[in-house]
Amino acid sequence: MTTLLSILPIAVAVAVLVAGRGTLIASLSGAGAALLSALIATATPGISLHFGQLAASETLDLVILAGEVLAILLFGMVLAQLLEAIGALQTISARIRSLLPDPIVGAGLIVFGVVPFVESVTGYGIGLTAGIPLLRRLGFSIRTSAFLGLLGLIAVPWGALGPGTAVAAQLTGLGLQELGVGSAWANALPVVIVFALTTAITRAWRSLPGLVGLIAAAVCLWGGILTANILIGTPLAGVLGSLLVIAVLLTGCLLSRRGQPEPVPGRLAPALLPYAVLTVGLLLASGAAALWPSPMTAVLSAPPVWLAIACAVAARMLASRAPAAEVVGTAARAWIPVGVATAGFMLLGWLMTDTGMTEVIGAGLARIGIGFAPALTALGSVLTGSNTGSNAMFASTIAAMAATTGTGLLPAVAMSNVAGSFAALATPPRVALALSLAATTADDDGSAAPDSAEKAQLERSVLIWSLLTAFGTAGLVGVVLQLL
Numbered sequence: 001m002t003t004l005l006s007i008l009p010i011a012v013a014v015a016v017l018v019a020g021r022g023t024l025i026a027s028l029s030g031a032g033a034a035l036l037s038a039l040i041a042t043a044t045p046g047i048s049l050h051f052g053q054l055a056a057s058e059t060l061d062l063v064i065l066a067g068e069v070l071a072i073l074l075f076g077m078v079l080a081q082l083l084e085a086i087g088a089l090q091t092i093s094a095r096i097r098s099l100l101p102d103p104i105v106g107a108g109l110i111v112f113g114v115v116p117f118v119e120s121v122t123g124y125g126i127g128l129t130a131g132i133p134l135l136r137r138l139g140f141s142i143r144t145s146a147f148l149g150l151l152g153l154i155a156v157p158w159g160a161l162g163p164g165t166a167v168a169a170q171l172t173g174l175g176l177q178e179l180g181v182g183s184a185w186a187n188a189l190p191v192v193i194v195f196a197l198t199t200a201i202t203r204a205w206r207s208l209p210g211l212v213g214l215i216a217a218a219v220c221l222w223g224g225i226l227t228a229n230i231l232i233g234t235p236l237a238g239v240l241g242s243l244l245v246i247a248v249l250l251t252g253c254l255l256s257r258r259g260q261p262e263p264v265p266g267r268l269a270p271a272l273l274p275y276a277v278l279t280v281g282l283l284l285a286s287g288a289a290a291l292w293p294s295p296m297t298a299v300l301s302a303p304p305v306w307l308a309i310a311c312a313v314a315a316r317m318l319a320s321r322a323p324a325a326e327v328v329g330t331a332a333r334a335w336i337p338v339g340v341a342t343a344g345f346m347l348l349g350w351l352m353t354d355t356g357m358t359e360v361i362g363a364g365l366a367r368i369g370i371g372f373a374p375a376l377t378a379l380g381s382v383l384t385g386s387n388t389g390s391n392a393m394f395a396s397t398i399a400a401m402a403a404t405t406g407t408g409l410l411p412a413v414a415m416s417n418v419a420g421s422f423a424a425l426a427t428p429p430r431v432a433l434a435l436s437l438a439a440t441t442a443d444d445d446g447s448a449a450p451d452s453a454e455k456a457q458l459e460r461s462v463l464i465w466s467l468l469t470a471f472g473t474a475g476l477v478g479v480v481l482q483l484l
Contacts, residue, residue: 002047003364006357009034009348010393017383024337027344027389034351041355054354065170066346068304069163069388073342074335075307076122076160079274081331082314084129085322088271095268096134099253103138104202104210107148110134111198112217113245115152120238121275123160125430127152132437144201146434146462151194151469153430155225156387156421157183158238161282161303164387165234165417171349171395172413180234182414183421184226189480190422191222193473209256213249220245233286235303239279270317278310342388349392362400370405370412371482373398377420378474382467385429387421394420411484419477423470431463 013030017023041049054062096114100106110131119127132149140148157165162180169179195218198204204211224241232240282303289301299305315324352358365372377398380390395413402412424430435458 001044002041002049002360005037005041005047005049006352006360008037009352009357010361013345013348013393014383022337023341023384023389024344026384027341027348030393031344031348031351034348034355034357037357038351038355049355049357049360051355053356054350059350059354062170062346062350065166066343068302069167069346070339070343071304072123072160072163072307073339074332075304075311076126077335077338078311078328078331079278079307079314080122080126080129081327081334082311082318082324083274085324085327086271086314086318088274088314091268091271092130096250099250100138102207102210102213103140104204104207105213105249105253106138107135107140107198107202108210108214108217109246109249111148111152111194112154112214112221113242113249115149116155116221116238117242117246119153119159120155120161120242121278123163125153125424125433127159128430128434128437132434133440136438140202142435142438143458143462145438146431146458147465148198148201149434149437150425150430150462150466151197153425154187154190154194154221154422155238155242156424157187157417158225158234158241159387159421159424161235161307162238164391164421167346167349167388168391168395168413168417171353171391172399172409174410174413176234177229178410179414179417180229180237181226182410183417184222184229184237186411186415186418186477187225188222189477190418190473191218193469193476194218197469213252216248216252217245220248232283236279236282236286243279273317274310274314277313278306281309282306341384342386342392345384345389345392349396352393353396358396359400362397362402363404365397366401366404369482370401370407371478373401373412373416374419374474374477374481375471377416378423378470381420381423382426382470385424385427387417387424390420390423391417407481407484411481415477415481419474422473426463426466426470428463431459431466435459435462 009030012033013026016026016029038049038051041047042051096109100109114134115127115131118130128149131152132145135145135148136142165179165183166176169176195214199211199214202210204214221241224244225237228237228240282301285297285301285306289297315328318324318327365376377390377394380393381387384390384393398413398416399409402409435455439455
């Protein structure tokens with residue numbers, strides 16, 4: 001009875017998602033089922049589930065974290081809409097395209113640089129909107145552009161400045177920077193897989209500059225994220241790691257163009273201004289908080305603060321040509337279901353942890369072995385659409401599995417976090433978005449746009465490849481974790 005009541009909330013959430021009712025209803029249904037299970041357990045003798053297994057301070061920390069996560073989601077979505085409205089992403093993409101000497105180098109720049117950078121700043125698949133149209137303009141097919149763009153979701157543990165990783169850290173008792181560094185080490189496996197797939201898809205071995213560019217991009221992203229996590233902290237690690245990729249590859253492109261006419265720069269600096277304000281401001285504030293710890297510097301170093309400031313800068317830029325309030329209102333309305341769903345999954349995670357359900361599930365799954373943990377978080381990410389939702393559902397379960405099997409808590413949570421985060425590329429909404437973006441730019445090379453039947457077939461193909469990539473990676477990570 002105890003096991004049945006413990007798995008009921010997750011079963012309900014999964015069933016609702018499989019039925020196609022969406023993450024909002026699934027999160028609320030799962031939280032409701034968790035509350036019902038807890039009440040039944042309280043009224044039934046002999047069942048060990050009960051409220052109060054978390055200390056009041058731990059609950060308060062989770063409430064504060066939930067507020068921060070929801071604020072990051074809100075301002076991240078607003079910033080994405082404002083950047084689209086002022087044409088910033090289009091300007092940046094045009095400038096990059098004018099510098100590329102080889103489409104394969106371009107693929108490396110986008111997969112390991114552009115998509116991870118935008119995703120690290122805004123999160124939740126927004127990076128695809130910058131990368132996939134550029135891939136199409138480099139001459140890649142609709143299917144290839146969509147899949148390569150999805151592979152660019154390689155830095156999702158640090159997406160939107162890392163709320164998903166923060167949730168996992170809080171639920172498992174790990175430090176955020178500790179888990180960030182552990183996740184950076186573990187992310188070597190997905191990076192190698194993405195490099196291998198990108199090399200195979202683009203046939204990079206036929207072009208020495210292209211192959212060298214891909215190797216440099218993969219090494220810079222992994223090394224940059226790891227170094228940034230160690231020296232600076234987790235929220236900015238994805239931003240700085242992907243910026244390193246962009247800087248190294250573009251520098252190489254500029255050097256290769258010596259003696260050739262420079263492309264027209266356009267208005268690149270204004271397009272980069274909101275990103276610069278966010279990145280530099282958060283970096284300086286984080287440094288101040290480390291040097292002079294105080295409540296004020298702690299607040300100023302919070303990612304939502306600088307996301308809000310970046311939104312204000314972008315809104316001011318837009319105000320000269322169109323009302324910014326309308327764009328902000330549209331983004332805020334789009335945030336409501338996402339925010340409520342995220343809050344619902346975090347409530348579900350808290351209820352299951354506070355009542356001891358996660359310990360029961362962890363003890364049961366531990367009989368299979370800790371190697372199953374990455375596949376569990378990958379499934380959660382595919383079903384909920386985000387690593388935040390997946391970690392809210394399963395991070396405590398992973399911790400319980402690690403304790404039962406005697407596996408180190410940090411490697412278990414870090415490797416599961418990485419596998420679950422990478423699996424975001426296989427979520428049906430992201431695949432649909434990727435195909436839509438690729439098909440929208442189909443006329444740029446003179447080819448005809450696919451009809452609805454062709455688009456559906458392409459979408460199924462990309463979804464299958466994405467699922468194979470996501471769960472294949474999770475399986476490999478699980479094997480490594482089992483051997484530790």
